[in-house]
Amino acid sequence: MSLTDYRTLGRSGLVVSPLCLGTMTFGPGPFGTDEATSRSIYDAYRGAGGNFVDTADVYSDGASEEMLGKFISQSGSRDEIVLATKFGFNASASPLTATPGKGGNPHAGGAGAKNIHRALEQSLKRLGTDYIDLYWMHLWDGVTPVEEIMQTLGDLVRAGKIRYFGFSDMPAWVAMKAATMASERRVPGPIAMQLEYSLVARLVEEEHVPVAREAGMGVMPWSPLAGGFLSGKYRPEDTSGSGRLSGPNPFGNSKFTKQNWAVLEVLRGIATELDRPMAEVALAWVMAQPSVASTLIGATKVSQIESNIAATEITLSAAQFEKLNAASAPPAGISSSLTATGIRSMLFGGHTVTGWQV
């Protein structure tokens, strides 16, 4: 596989690379990359044939969108690029510093129509374009009715300001309701889900992945390396390292658990067997999961992006999948307990019945 092994994103006509360049790190800040490095990362991705880039209005307070817009326009590649950005975080109060109940404009965040229109106009300006290819609801706000979100985003598709939309970080039922409304009403619906998904974050397999398959939505894993954890650069005895997860940081240290260290050791063994970096093997695992259409990759160095792109060349054996799956298995939830083989065979008179989606 390579970045030019294009595929559609979910049940849509949007043609994308199997890896999407995430630009959360573009811009100033302790975990950010300056303009020259960001440009080199972008050029390396484009040079390898990648056509899909992801940003958000909130990344580096808009600097990520500004840089990306500049790189795209200076290379004259707007028509070739699938440009994705997001709305939802509050533009008047940083999500990291806002004091509950104080300051901040409630109309500058969330998924209400007023904020979506405001956010889109700002993003278009920063990106220097007049349309977005894929517009993401960054995270569910818990209050705006799904009907209103669908109406607003559908209107923007009809107005030509966005080509498609998708949902990130939401309950599975929200996506299913939206997709059902879209097919019943014959209106534009979400074509993809952006979710945290990696060898140490598999909870989405319980409800979200089945919804994606049922509704024809492509899954786009974010933090496929768990913020760098799966590269193996942190050790249980020493988590200081020199990466994003070391020291005080906005991403927290929630990945440093006993279970995750155990997953890391299995990953290390397979990477040694294949003589490839652990990060590449972790990416190969997530890219091969059912419903995964395109995986977001992030980097702070050109060498990282090059290595991440090289992950497309790896094919894991059935035995290697089995080892990784067993070590990283998430706890069974209600849905998977209901569909366990033993129960199903009981319902079907002792026969093993396979569903069409397997």
Ligand SMILES: NC(=O)c1ccc[n+]([C@@H]2O[C@H](COP(=O)([O-])OP(=O)(O)OC[C@H]3O[C@@H](n4cnc5c(N)ncnc54)[C@H](OP(=O)(O)O)[C@@H]3O)[C@@H](O)[C@H]2O)c1
């Ligand atoms: N929808 C959402 O809520 C959401 C949330 C988060 C991210 N995202 C999107 O997903 C993209 C990717 O997320 P992410 O940055 O968290 O992904 P990630 O792949 O889990 O982590 C990327 C980080 O890992 C380290 N790294 C990357 N490649 C490496 C390699 N080959 N070897 C060693 N270390 C490596 C780098 O950090 P250091 O070198 O600094 O340690 C890099 O910044 C973002 O850019 C953004 O577009 C979306």
